[in-house]
Each structure stands twice: as structure tokens, then as C-alpha cells.
Amino acid sequence: MIRPLWLGGYAVVAVLALAACAPSAGTPAPRRTAAAGDRRAGPGTSGPTSAACTRATKVAIVDRATGDGGHRYAFSPGTLTIERGAFLAVTNRSAEVHELIAEPDAGMVTSVLDLAERQVIQFPEAGSFTVRSATEHRAVLRLRVAGESGCAAPEPTLTITGGDTVEPARLSVAATQNFAMVNESAGPQTVTCSGGDGDNSRVDPGETQLLAIDEPGRYTCTSRQHPGLRATVTVSGRRARG
Template sequence: MICCAVVLSLTACAPATTTVAAKRPAGAGPAEATSEPVARRDGADPVCTKATKVKIGADAFSPAKVTIQRGGFLALVNTTGVAQPLESAPDAGLGTSVVDRQERQVVQFPKAGTFRVTSAGATLRVTVAGESGCGAPKPRLTIGRTTELTVAATENFAVINETGTTQKVTCTPDPGSNRDNTRLADGETQLLAIDEPGRYKCARATVTVTGD
């Protein structure tokens, strides 16, 4: 199966830093509590390839409220039978995102806060708190450019449309045997992930997917 995702921001989670604690003098009082930075996770880390599933219905999201960590993902599945636009308030960077019929679109939230995502006349309340350690995926594929990239199975990679027109991206052989495709507006960036190891042709790029 191939799944796509909207990049809400090209800014990754802030890199973690390593801190060495200084020795405390003898007789000193108790040290103040400090928060340690969350370690950055690799793009193939299982934590960064899983998403919380939310269905887009005719008049409601299911569930209607979710809580995820900063840098975490939602998998939005359109069950309405028609393409549905996605918008958020405050702006989470959804831009001109549209979820096609029966498409599963994975959305990353790199910023903390509370967001209202609307689609099909319904509202989804998303609370983003805590740290997942997941940054924006580094592998990139620009539509129209010949390139090669290697990713792990289920690892996200960015697909960028700078062609000036709306484009649909398909991969061959079909990763899910169900004619999956991703529609990107001009200037839009989405994420793709392929579950099965193999060698695929996506647009003009060759994508090699490795196993665990």
C-alpha cells in the first residue's frame, strides 16, 4: 500500500542536544529539576511511520477529537465518495490539500497547540502536545526531475510539485494493487510511504524500498 501525507511545515522538530551535567560541590543542596531534550528519531523509526487513523465521513470525523505528540501523524481516510478539501484553524500549513475518494492522506503536525481541521462540513479537534522526536522526512522527490532514492519500508519521503500545474503521482508497480495515486497542487509538498520492499518508478524517480 502507498499512503500520502501533507507536510504541514518544512521545519523539522528542533534537533536534540546532548547536555553534560557539571559536578556539584560537596554539601550543595539538591539540584533543580531540568527537562531533558527528546532524542531525534530516524525517519524509519516505527514511532515516525505510524499514524492515528481518522475517518472523514459525510457530516463528521470519526473520532471527532484526537491528541498526538508534536511531530506526530494523523492518517485521514476519505469515506465520503467525493474529493474533500482540508483546512485548519489556526493555519497548520494544510494549504490547498485535497483528499481524493477512498484516499488515505497522512498529515504531520510539527507545531504544538490546538487545531480545528475542517472537511466535508465537519470539524476535527486536534490537540498537539509533548514530543515525538520525529522531524520532517529528509528523502525528497521533485516531480519532473529524474532522481533515485532509497528508503526503508513504511518510511515517509517528501514529494514536491514545482511544475506550475496540479499533478497526480502514481508508482509502478502499484504498491497496493489498488491504483493508488496522490494529487498535488502547484507548490504543494506531500509525503509518500510504501509498505512493501521493492523497486518502484514514481513520476520520473526510481525509489528503492528496503526491508527491515
């Protein structure tokens, strides 16, 4: 399974991980993007310090029926505690595009989740936050971010250049290890990886997303907009360690 995410300063989104992706089922909402050069992470760190820095806690936005025959959106689970600088992998399993906001400001970039998309999001600030979906039937996540040690931005990076090529063409990571995908081209890139589970990853111009692949193997990743663009990601069988 491949997963994307989003950081404060990073859109991880989401794979959401150079995740195997499926085309979005609806018209994506406008999104705000992170600058390609933005690599903000927990202060005073130079690399991952624990398992929380190399793998993401999974949460989904789901559609639930109400007693009056209506419906509402909800996070599943609805309450979480993570370490400062750690990551959430948020999957949109509902029938609506969701823009996520945090109250108070959690230091994360505005994230827009298309249908069936998963994004990895990093939370660099400690505190108690309410993460909401800006929709009519908004989903609410109660999030506690605790701890003194932060996580640095992942070093492995794939960059889509202005010539619609990807550099490097080959990348090796451990299972669950976060890595970054940067879109420096002039247009959006919808990434599809062989052997994935249908996750959708759209990376807009100038945007950085955090990606991760859970299962070992060799993945060939291409862009729906530019089929000739391809990168090979080799995922080792051992899980990443902090």
C-alpha cells in the first residue's frame, strides 16, 4: 500500500506517497501549494529520530449516516495523539473534496484532498488542535501533538523538472520511509505507480508532497499528464527505523 502526506511547509500529502494512484473522480478544488524549496521541519533536528519520523499514523475521512436519514463526514479515528513533528496519512474515503484547516494554526500547509486521495501531513508544533474539513457536513479531528523532539524533512527526494522529466530516475527507500516529491514543472502531475492500491496523488506546480510506500517491491511511477515521465522506486523489505 502506498501513502502520501503533508507537512508544515510540506504538502505530503499525500502518495500521498509516490503512491500508486488513481485519477480523481471529481473536479479538484483549487489548492494552495508549498514552495518547492520549503523544507521546514522540527527545530534542532538533522534527520529522523524515531519511528514517528519515518512512518505515518493513518486516519480517514468517511461518510456516516445520521438518525434523521441524512449524513455527515467524520474522521476515523476522531481523536489522536502524535509526537511533535510526526505525520498523519489522511485518506479521503468520502464522496466530496475536502480542504483541511487546523485551529489554532498547527504550522501545516493548507491541504486539499481530492476524491480517493491520501496525503501525508506533518505537524511541527506541539499543542492541542482541531483539524476540520471546510465542507457543509464538516469532519472534525481532535489532535494532540506532544513531545520535545521534532522530525526533520526526509532526505530522499524525487523532482519533476521543468522539462517534464524526473530526477533521479531511480530511488531506493525502506518500507514506510517518508520521501519527498517536488513538482518544478509548469503544470500539475497526477502520479500513478505500478503495483499500488489505487491511491491518487496530484502534485501541483511548485508543490512538495511527502510520500511513502508500505509494501516492499519495485514500483514504476509515471505521470498521467506525461506518460513518458517515469521513475523506479525500490522499496526494501525492512521497515525504516528512527
